[in-house]
Amino acid sequence: MKTISFLTKLFFVLAIAFYAGCSTQPPGAESSPTLFHDSTPCSHFGPARIDVLPITYIAPASAADRDSTINAYVCLIDAFDSQIKAPVVFRFELFQRLQRSADLKGKRLIVWPDIDLTDPAVNNSFWQDFLRAYLFSLPLQKSSAENCILHVTVICPSGKRLTADYIVRSRQ
Secondary structure, three states, X not given: OHHHHHHHHHHHXXXXXXXXXXXXXXXXXXXXXXXXXXXXXXXXXXXXEEEEOOOOEEEOOOOOOXXXXXXXXXXXXXXOOOEEOOOOEXXXXXXXXXOOOOOXXXXXXXXXXXXXXXXXXXXXXXXXXXXXXXEEEEEEOOOOOOOEEEEEEEEOOOOOEEXXXXXXXXXX
């Protein structure tokens, strides 16, 4: 009988000790959900996703000696769906489009050199303020690249990478 009463008291003391818990917040403080995991205050104003505008197209060569170009219009969009300017690095790749396939991207055709927009003057030279988007004219050597996939990667200063794919067609 003594052992049962001793075990009951021991269980009660241990239950109070384990279920009391330790709180890192002062009592009465409510926890707010965090939207961002970066520790820097300016990281809240960076791009959250990218969008390739549907006015992106392949401009055919006007003369026989010139190459075609892809005019790519790209928007950086923040966490509140506003189009913004940001100091980022753009990387463009062109992939062959596969018909009737689960993965539409086939063989990679072209990789252009990275476009570094961390300098304010360079950033502003690509910015189209009336569209709130960047315009990139990418030289295209193969005019036969009619229905291809343009893969855009944005590298943020925090190291975060954002990607978007767009099926680009030639303008007739």
